[in-house]
Amino acid sequence: MKSAVIVFPGSNCERDIAFTLTKITGSAPAMVWHRDAALPDDLDLVAVPGGFSYGDYLRSGAMAANSPIISDLKKRAAEGVSVLGICNGFQILTECGLLPGALLRNRNLKYVCRDVTLSVEQTDSVFTAKYKQGEVIRIPVGHHDGNYIADEDTLRQLEDQGRVAFRYCNDNGEASDDANPNGSARNIAGVFNPERTVLGMMPHPERLADTRLGGCDGTPMFESLLDRLS
Amino acid sequence: MTLPNESITKADITAHGLTAEEYERVLEILDGREPNLIELGIFSVMWSEHCSYKSSKKWLKTLPTEAPWVICGPGENAGVVDIGEGLAAIFKMESHNHPSFIEPFQGAATGVGGILRDVFTMGARPIANLNALRFGDIDHPKTKHLVAGVVSGIGSYGNCVGVPTVGGEVNFDPAYNGNILVNAMTVGLAQKDRIFYSAASGPGNPVIYVGSKTGKDGIHGATMASAEFDEDTEEKRPTVQVGDPFTEKLLIEACLELMATDTIVAIQDMGAAGLTCSTFEMCSKGGTGIVMNLDAVPIREADMTPYEIMLSESQERMLMVLEPGKEHIAQAIFEKWELDFAVVGHLTDSGRMILTKDGREVADLPIDPLAEASPEYDRPWVETPKANVIASDSVEHGDWAETLKTLIGAPDLASRRWVWEQYDHMVMGDTVQRPGGDAAVVRIHDSERGLAVTTDCTPRYVKADPFEGGKQAVAEAWRNLTATGARPLAVTDNLNFGNPEKPPIMGQLVGAIKGIGEACIALDAPVVSGNVSLYNETDGEPILPTPAIGAIGIIDNLDQTATVGFKAEGEAVLLIGGSDTVTEGWLGQSLYLRDIHGVAEGAPPPVDLAQERVTGDAVRGLITAGGVTACHDVSDGGIAIAIAEMALSGDIGVTIDTGTAPTAPWLFGEDQGRYIVTCTTETASDILGAMRNAGLTARQIGTTGGDQVAVAGGASVPLKTLRDLHEGWFPSYMAA
Numbered sequence: 009m010k011s012a013v014i015v016f017p018g019s020n021c022e023r024d025i026a027f028t029l030t031k032i033t034g035s036a037p038a039m040v041w042h043r044d045a046a047l048p049d050d051l052d053l054v055a056v057p058g059g060f061s062y063g064d065y066l067r068s069g070a071m072a073a074n075s076p077i078i079s080d081l082k083k084r085a086a087e088g089v090s091v092l093g094i095c096n097g098f099q100i101l102t103e104c105g106l107l108p109g110a111l112l113r114n115r116n117l118k119y120v121c122r123d124v125t126l127s128v129e130q131t132d133s134v135f136t137a138k139y140k141q142g143e144v145i146r147i148p149v150g151h152h153d154g155n156y157i158a159d160e161d162t163l164r165q166l167e168d169q170g171r172v173a174f175r176y177c178n179d180n181g182e183a184s185d186d187a188n189p190n191g192s193a194r195n196i197a198g199v200f201n202p203e204r205t206v207l208g209m210m211p212h213p214e215r216l217a218d219t220r221l222g223g224c225d226g227t228p229m230f231e232s233l234l235d236r237l238s
Numbered sequence: 239m240t241l242p243n244e245s246i247t248k249a250d251i252t253a254h255g256l257t258a259e260e261y262e263r264v265l266e267i268l269d270g271r272e273p274n275l276i277e278l279g280i281f282s283v284m285w286s287e288h289c290s291y292k293s294s295k296k297w298l299k300t301l302p303t304e305a306p307w308v309i310c311g312p313g314e315n316a317g318v319v320d321i322g323e324g325l326a327a328i329f330k331m332e333s334h335n336h337p338s339f340i341e342p343f344q345g346a347a348t349g350v351g352g353i354l355r356d357v358f359t360m361g362a363r364p365i366a367n368l369n370a371l372r373f374g375d376i377d378h379p380k381t382k383h384l385v386a387g388v389v390s391g392i393g394s395y396g397n398c399v400g401v402p403t404v405g406g407e408v409n410f411d412p413a414y415n416g417n418i419l420v421n422a423m424t425v426g427l428a429q430k431d432r433i434f435y436s437a438a439s440g441p442g443n444p445v446i447y448v449g450s451k452t453g454k455d456g457i458h459g460a461t462m463a464s465a466e467f468d469e470d471t472e473e474k475r476p477t478v479q480v481g482d483p484f485t486e487k488l489l490i491e492a493c494l495e496l497m498a499t500d501t502i503v504a505i506q507d508m509g510a511a512g513l514t515c516s517t518f519e520m521c522s523k524g525g526t527g528i529v530m531n532l533d534a535v536p537i538r539e540a541d542m543t544p545y546e547i548m549l550s551e552s553q554e555r556m557l558m559v560l561e562p563g564k565e566h567i568a569q570a571i572f573e574k575w576e577l578d579f580a581v582v583g584h585l586t587d588s589g590r591m592i593l594t595k596d597g598r599e600v601a602d603l604p605i606d607p608l609a610e611a612s613p614e615y616d617r618p619w620v621e622t623p624k625a626n627v628i629a630s631d632s633v634e635h636g637d638w639a640e641t642l643k644t645l646i647g648a649p650d651l652a653s654r655r656w657v658w659e660q661y662d663h664m665v666m667g668d669t670v671q672r673p674g675g676d677a678a679v680v681r682i683h684d685s686e687r688g689l690a691v692t693t694d695c696t697p698r699y700v701k702a703d704p705f706e707g708g709k710q711a712v713a714e715a716w717r718n719l720t721a722t723g724a725r726p727l728a729v730t731d732n733l734n735f736g737n738p739e740k741p742p743i744m745g746q747l748v749g750a751i752k753g754i755g756e757a758c759i760a761l762d763a764p765v766v767s768g769n770v771s772l773y774n775e776t777d778g779e780p781i782l783p784t785p786a787i788g789a790i791g792i793i794d795n796l797d798q799t800a801t802v803g804f805k806a807e808g809e810a811v812l813l814i815g816g817s818d819t820v821t822e823g824w825l826g827q828s829l830y831l832r833d834i835h836g837v838a839e840g841a842p843p844p845v846d847l848a849q850e851r852v853t854g855d856a857v858r859g860l861i862t863a864g865g866v867t868a869c870h871d872v873s874d875g876g877i878a879i880a881i882a883e884m885a886l887s888g889d890i891g892v893t894i895d896t897g898t899a900p901t902a903p904w905l906f907g908e909d910q911g912r913y914i915v916t917c918t919t920e921t922a923s924d925i926l927g928a929m930r931n932a933g934l935t936a937r938q939i940g941t942t943g944g945d946q947v948a949v950a951g952g953a954s955v956p957l958k959t960l961r962d963l964h965e966g967w968f969p970s971y972m973a974a
Contacts, residue, residue, distance in 0.1 A: 017576065018484050020400025024667040027684070058665075060398040063484025119393050121662045150397070150662040215664050220681065220796060222672075 011037040011053040021058035028214040032230035042075040052237035056097030068153040069099030091206040098208035109158035115191025121150040127177040133204040134236040138228035145225035147211040154210040156192035173198035254282035283511035290612040293738035315356040317766025326430035328362040330767035331423035331732040331788040337478040338420040342387025347395040347481040349422045355507035361434040362426025369406040370693040370786040374415030393660040398483035403661035404678035416776025421732040423788040436506040438524035441587040449555040453538035456551025485554040492575040508555040516557045522609035530583035532595040619744035628826040628840035635902035639953040647963030656968035676721040688793040690724030697782035699842035708753025715789035717871040720854040723799040723861035724791030731768040736780025746783040760847035798862040800869035803888030810922035811940040815853040815912040818935040820896040823907020830906035872912040878905040891944035
């Protein structure tokens with residue numbers, strides 16, 4: 009499996025995702041600077057990492073979405089290369105149009121860093137194949153702008169097409185309001201493109217993919233990728 | 239010599255905080271010539287308390303700073319400790335108290351930025367941030383605003399730069415109503431053969447300015463930090479700097495990238511007193527002089543005067559001396575990261591600082607005399623009178639269950655989750671023990687070793703007895719590291735006190751430093767870096783003396799650690815250390831006396847350092863041998879609070895059973911040097927035997943299980959009730 013991680017000024021989870029990809033898939037991703045014109049050839053996966061690209065001083069992800077590398081990212085995505093955007097990466101993918109919707113400021117206006125429980129809503133994808141449908145997993149979030157929003161038609165479309173990847177839920181798997189850490193519409197924590205080859209999510213699967221860090225519920229995502237993309 | 243002759247007045251001298259004697263010394267250094275305004279400004283900041291340590295120097299020199307594993311002690315940007323396998327830990331704690339009171343968000347944010355720079359300027363990648371915060375009375379009208387602003391400021395900076403904020407402390411006391419304390423600590427990792435220092439050597443070498451542009455913010459911040467507050471303090475808002483964590487992140491990456499090349503001779507961040515302090519310190523250490531062209535300094539506003547450029551405290555700036563001819567290597571890296579890069583001057587062998595602007599000299603000062611002749615005062619001090627020891631029966635003890643419920647949700651004991659959930663404490667993927675335990679544990683990346691990190695101080699103890707309180711601050715930090723299984727290595731001290739010109743305050747400072755020194759020697763944990771913040775007074779009211787201690791310890795094997803939470807039902811709960819009684823307990827200065835009985839009195843619990851050492855070493859031995867399933871030190875709130883925290887953390891109840899019914903002083907007394915551990919019932923007697931053989935008191939005081947905290951044959955409190963109280967206080971206080 010050949011992967012790449014795009015690094016923007018202000019990215020700060022690029023090492024975390026690279027470390028996890030290397031550990032679980034056995035090969036290190038190429039680290040690609042945002043000013044580069046093109047991604048490496050023959051990629052299976054491009055990861056867009058978390059962080060604060062351009063400080064989030066404009067809208068989160070808005071500046072990075074205009075970086076030179078983005079045009080090649082869009083081209084690869086159109087060719088079917090899998091793209092995983094985590095946290096700021098998710099924000100960048102919505103800003104550059106690879107995913108619908110937007111991420112607003114958390115409804116309580118505070119940054120939030122803690123483990124949340126997610127229900128796996130869609131296992132038919134290269135990212136989620138190793139999870140069980142409806143499985144409740146524990147994954148950390150760390151964001152200020154994670155409040156997912158889209159118009160009603162888009163939300164309905166996402167639901168109808170099975171493009172909701174994860175939902176914030178309580179321990180029983182119910183998408184309750186008190187399990188929603190940021191106010192996201194329909195408790196949505198992650199969404200796919202129509203082909204389910206692009207996934208954007210606010211929670212950080214790379215932060216709990218190691219028993220040493222207290223949990224491995226993120227591991228199946230990287231095992232799915234390894235299994236499906238190798 | 240023809241310098242701009244802006245004659246200075248007596249008022250200028252006073253406004254710059256120089257005393258008559260200090261001004262006499264200025265004239266001596268300049269061979270009788272009067273300084274111009276730029277030069278006066280430079281003297282003022284260099285000799286400010288903040289930069290010169292003039293009141294504390296005499297006493298700081300008494301602290302132990304050496305050990306075989308200490309690579310660099312105080313005097314550089316941060317302390318450096320050898321942690322084995324070719325690596326060094328670089329760390330320091332620093333205050334940003336005055337700015338944070340005036341503008342809590344930016345004050346706290348730039349405090350984080352400043353301490354990060356102190357660490358990465360030495361070649362370390364920062365891996366953990368901590369912060370020790372003290373606020374005023376919870377009912378004071380400003381407190382909530384300050385808590386919200388400081389926490390948000392720390393979070394905004396630390397989260398953006400991508401360094402996890404993993405620990406710290408928050409206290410409330412009316413003594414901080416007019417002077418909150420924001421002490422920020424950063425720990426970084428470097429290759430031990432690639433540490434960067436600040437001594438500017440090599441006449442002719444180019445001097446480089448990198449980072450943000452210089453603006454008019456923060457001018458005279460160091461002088462502000464060296465004066466008491468009064469009713470006009472709010473008007474000093476313009477002296478607070480504004481932080482730009484995005485630029486800091488770029489600066490970290492650019493500096494570390496440059497440090498991987500052989501290009502840098504010396505490097506220092508521009509902190510307090512900006513360009514002035516960094517040039518003077520670097521040249522003084524390197525025995526060189528400098529010619530600097532202020533026209534080359536990147537500026538944010540066109541009309542900046544030399545005075546403003548030299549004294550600006552704009553953030554996210556660094557000064558470097560490069561090897562000649564290698565400027566292009568550095569320039570390419572800084573341009574890649576879109577940061578300002580400018581050659582602003584070169585080193586000389588003249589021993590003088592010469593500044594030019596618009597083609598003419600605007601200042602000419604001798605470096606060493608100015609840096610070294612900074613005043614050192616032996617300020618008069620009086621020892622704090624000893625307080626009486628308070629007897630166990632001095633108050634009417636009530637129902638322990640009600641007391642436990644009150645204390646577990648008290649402002650100083652309630653969960654700090656509201657605070658640390660606003661900090662990214664997991665970025666970098668190495669946070670093994672998250673906030674909420676005794677110490678945070680951060681894995682050394684891509685290894686099976688870790689660093690334990692903590693900050694501690696119990697200011698009410700220090701006020702009652704500075705010497706014992708100073709000892710206790712170090713012992714508590716050492717104990718918190720030990721409780722994770724870590725071997726403590728060294729400490730950083732952040733000494734926050736009132737006006738040192740008042741003998742009783744100076745007495746607090748002297749007493750605390752003596753106590754810290756004695757504890758550091760006994761516990762083999764030298765002071766490798768630190769910071770002093772004095773004049774923390776408003777309208778003559780001083781803060782509680784607060785010598786915050788930051789400490790780090792090494793964990794050689796992450797499989798051999800302990801955490802606070804109970805792990806299983808039916809395990810033995812053991813108390814190790816302290817005295818062998820179930821009826822007595824040290825009540826003086828306890829939270830029990832203060833929060834339940836309204837009595838903030840008495841001598842604080844003494845620390846027996848020899849016993850502390852033996853107890854901690856024994857407990858660490860148990861942990862690394864895999865003999866215990868959980869460990870927690872006993873501190874604020876005593877045994878009952880420690881046990882309740884272990885139960886809440888593990889979500890498993892406990893029954894306390896000590897034969898005879900425990901008394902409130904035993905349950906809530908704050909005797910020092912004690913740990914609570916759990917183990918399987920089969921191993922309990924062996925562990926107790928081993929502890930007693932080591933000369934320690936040790937006894938089983940209960941058994942885990944159920945969903946309550948109970949006393950055998952007595953009352954009980956459901957864990958759910960305790961959890962609601964413990965977790966509920968902070969969010970409901972902030973929301974109210």
